[in-house]
Amino acid sequence: MESPDIFTLLPLEMDATTKAISAQGTPSNALAAELQNLNTLHRALLSVDTSTGTPPPPVPVNPKRSAQIGKLRESGNTEFRKGNHAQAVRLYSLAIDMALGRPLWEPNGLVREEVSGLLSNRAQANMAQQNWAEGAVDAEASVEMKRVGNAKGWWRRGRCLVEMGRLEEAEQWVLQALEFESTEGDLLGLREEIEKRRK
């Protein structure tokens, strides 16, 4: 990094109508990526409704989006109960996109919580359609977002792996899961089943 009182002047220019910033000539990869991020952030910042035009502090959260996500999840759950698993997957996907579309300055803990629940639900809906591969990926993502207190997510990926016949992977996964959720009956049952099938 340069010392505090100097900086490198970059050859930047601004599009007069779209206000998008771009570099003159052929920029380096890092600069191009940075400018793209900057323009995206700028667009997000324009929709902020604070008087100063700066992002509000992380808390309190704008309740509008949370309500919408909750609504999508509810309708997804209803479809799932009715047996329309494909429709449920679609609704959960919409809800996940919406949760990930939260402005970046909103609390990341909230995003983790919402997304992990939704992914876990989507995994279940995928499993109900016997889409084991998608179910496994969704459950893995759900666990990545929330490791502790997500026994269902752990179990679902384990189940999918067993169904696909990847017993070794499943065993590893379940052992790892038991480190976090050592008393979960479902996981213990799954481990026994894997051991039985491996014999």
Added chain:
Amino acid sequence: MWPFDAVDWLTLSIPFAYLTILIGSLAVFSNLYRKRKAAKAASLEPWFPPHIQRNVYLSLLHMENPKVPDSILKAALLRRATEDIHRIVQIREAKQAMQVLLQRGSVGDDLWQRFQRAEKEIEEELRDVVNEANAFAPNWGQVIFQSASEMAQNQRIRDRLSDILSTAPAEKEWWEKRKAEIQSNFMKELDDDEKKKADAAASKPSAKAGSDDDAVIVESGGPAEKAAKGKKKKGKH
């Protein structure tokens, strides 16, 4: 006048000259030494790569004709603060380890100097960002790093998530292939069993009774059992 006549100026000048030369040479030495040290420290490789976000922000700030609107500058400042968060986290994480390593003599003095310089720079940088933020909106300086830290975290989890979710198509393809394989194997097994059964049935009349009959019974038990097993498996998939 009394005192001035009695003083021997020549002899008195000797201690004064001595003192002047001594202090002067010490001052020159310390001055040179410090300059050299500073030059050496400056010539060491910086800890962090160039701060692109800072350069972008300052370049935008100095852009005349047309002037960049405030909203873009705010976005650029946020990007800069986010990068600062990454850097300060790195520095904090490295500090403990660096101190221990330095005490044990495992790392050289150069590395420690580079580290200290980076630390000083980042402090300066944070102060600068807070001042800039306060210039845009009153009290923004107090929350800009909260926002920036959330942004850094959020970016990280989104990257991680998209990494995982992007494996879904490949996984699906693998599973489709595997499923087809299992099915074709199963069908082949079934066919083989059928053929064996047919062969056994064909060879039955010409063969002797007794032992061959037993074989047929065993073989006819085989496919039925296998078929039942296969069916169960198929139902699960």
